[in-house]
Amino acid sequence: MRGRRALEWAFALLAGGALGVSLVVLIVLIAITALQAGPITSMRSTAQAGISLSLRSMDVPGTRDSLAYASIAQVESGSPAAGLGMSRGDALIEVAGVAVDRPSRAWDAVGEAAGGQEVNLSVVWIPRSEITLGTLRAASTGGEPCVLLTSPSVAAQAAGLRAGDALVAAAGIPITGTRQAWEALVVAARTQGTPIELTLDREGERQVVLWDPSVQAELRFVRDPVRAWWTFLTSLNEPRYPERAGLLPAFVGSVYVVLVMAVVAFPLGIAGAVYLEEYAPTNVLTRIIEVLVANLAGTPSAVVGIIGLEVFARALGAGRSVLAGGLTLSILILPMLIVAAREALRSVPQTLRDAALAVGATRWETVRHHVLPYALPGILTGTILSFSRALGEAAPLLLLGAFLFVTYVPQGLRDSFTVVPLQIFEWATRPQDGFAAVAAAAIVILVALLLVLNAVAIVLRNRFQRRWSG
Amino acid sequence: MGLTAAGLLAVVLTFTIIALFIQGSIPFLQTVPLGEFLRGTRWAPLHEPSSYGVLPLVGATAVTTGIALAVAVPMGLLSAVFLSAYAPNPVRRMLKPVLELLAGVPTVVYGFFALRFVTPLLQRAFPVLGFWNGLSAGLVMGIMIVPYMASLSEDVLYAVPRSLWEGACALGATRFETVTRVVIPAALSGIGAAFILAMTRAVGETMIVALAAGRTPTWPPDPTQPLLTLTTAIVNIATGDHEATAFIWAAVFAIGLLLFLTTLFLNTISYLIIQRFREKYA
Secondary structure, three states: OHHHHHHHHHHHHHHHHHHHHHHHHHHHHHHHHHHHOOOHHHHHHHHHHOEEEEEEEEEOOOOOOEEEEEEEEEEOOOOHHHHOOOOOOOEEEEEOOEEOOOHHHHHHHHHHOOOOOEEEEEEEEEOOHHHHOEEEEEEEEOOEEEEEEEEEOHHHHHOOOOOOOEEEEEOOEEOOOHHHHHHHHHHHHHHHOOOEEEEEEEOOEEEEEEEOOOEEEEEEEEOOHHHHHHHHHHOOOOOOOHHHOOOHHHHHHHHHHHHHHHHHHHHHHHHHHHHHHHHOOOOHHHHHHHHHHHHHHOOOHHHHHHHHHHHHHHHOOOOOEHHHHHHHHHHHHHHHHHHHHHHHHHOOOHHHHHHHHHOOOOHHHHHHHHHHHHHHHHHHHHHHHHHHHHHHOOHHHHHHOOOOOOOOOOOOOOOEOOOHHHHHHHHHOOOOOOHHHHHHHHHHHHHHHHHHHHHHHHHHHHHHHHHHHO | OHHHHHHHHHHHHHHHHHHHHHHHHHHHHHHOOHHHHHHOOOEEOOOOOOEEOOHHHHHHHHHHHHHHHHHHHHHHHHHHHHHHHHOOHHHHHHHHHHHHHHHOOOHHHHHHHHHHHHHHHHHHHOOOOOOOOHHHHHHHHHHHHHHHHHHHHHHHHHHOOHHHHHHHHHOOOOHHHHHHHHHHHHHHHHHHHHHHHHHHHHHHOOHHHHHHOOOOOOOOOOOOOOOOOHHHHHHHHHOOOOOOOOOHHHHHHHHHHHHHHHHHHHHHHHHHHHHHHHHHHO
């Protein structure tokens, strides 16, 4: 008796545990993803300040090591950063007192710095070679390669450098070529701090000059999560820089494709369901149709994608367009729609049909005026669920060759497009800093949208079910 | 008339698909003998000399599907048992929609989980694990299928007549005994159908494996290393920017046909099981 009770409890725990663990794992995964999207706020605020960063690396002269650094890949004209004199090619080395070795470090520093929504943070950067050093020419001194400063920049002049100086080493790092001169400065500043002991050869004499080639200034950052997410959702996509990534083309693409799908699949699905449920004779053909519909509903979406590619994109000449995408998704959801609509029609009480027919209505009048209105909530629920499935579907459109790099908003049926799940796929495959956060942000938006849609559908269905049972 | 046409659409669609795939596969099978395609262990369509053995892809799909089912079937089934036998009614009514909501999360999202969290986590435990691997893709696919499997099995268990539950209880059986000796045997065919449907999902799953399992055809398949499943092989070729007339497209049709026939077979079995099951208890 005791053993039976223990078994009973153990089993209850096991079963409850399985459900609990599954739910917790799923919810934790979604929560972690939402957290991964966190950097988007500070990424957007650096973009707002005018700079886009990318990860570069340089060889440390004299060693086999390489040093990663955050390169300022783009400066928007007219932005605060441009006002400070930052330009494309500069190396960002410090933000808010935090040493920056890669773009994500800079974004984290902006995000973590104390202060309110708007903060002035000190940024330290080493401007690109022409601005820091001036014009250089490869040369040699005493058999060793070095570079000759042919026309020093303003900054170099201020540090006491003159035209004709040969630069030999920076903080002990040998300068072996024109490109290496600036890199040696960056490496020295990053690894040993400023000012840098610059060894130079002036008229045959070795001299050491102490020089800080970096520039420090206050840059204003606006850290506004609401604005960051809003601009992410409503801006065009800049595929190179994650801080300027935008979801608008994919979002509009998704809406267009689903609209095309709705126009095609909804009437066909309802008609098919009405035929099967209200008109079809019970015979072998009907059985076969049922099996085939069930089968189509279980056909892998990749296979559906091949059909879309072959029939719509190639044979019908629609190309990789919104039209082809919408038609492909129609094939995907049509069986689901038929199954759902049939369930709804089946739940309409038979007495209703009998009553309508008894007072002289035709088959069609019965369906049109009594059965369909009654079944409508159920049909709508099935429709919403299958549409939300289509919104999250990436595989068939990936096969169709929907472009992964669409940066503009599709204008019409013949335009190429991308959709949100495909855009997530594209971002998720990018190894560079920041794209994971952007993918996570897009996931948050997509999942939130689908959860709302599905919740509406489920609530609708539950109310509807209660009406019948009550 | 129009309605009949709409009803027949499913028939037309299915036969179009089959015709299309057979027609597309003919040039492939004229060049590559069927035996070589089905028994070959080297998939190298773009190498010289090219080789079209599909076994590495089938093996990879079997590995990811097997791992996924090993997670999804016990977890899903136990969850369903908990919901139908133990959970108080309000809890059941609350959790069922939650399961349905989770089943609606797009697969590309699960692919992101697998690539960004599950693989790094598993790599800490097993350092031999590749950046892309079948294990993490399979596990996440299993997690993804749990709500689906739970929802399907719960429907099946719920359909077992109340009289069977009550009869067992009246004879003094505990819930554990009722479930394992009466309800599950009675629902076995339905559970089998749910199992097959879960398997169909795993076989046809594309985005998780495309993101997390890699693109390397290997034989024999090793779950700790990158794999190329049937679905990713299709994705690989379709996104590879080949000319529309290239021979490699024929391989897409051959793989597509194989996938379609597999799922057609599985779906038909599960449909037939469900039909029989319905007649028995309804």
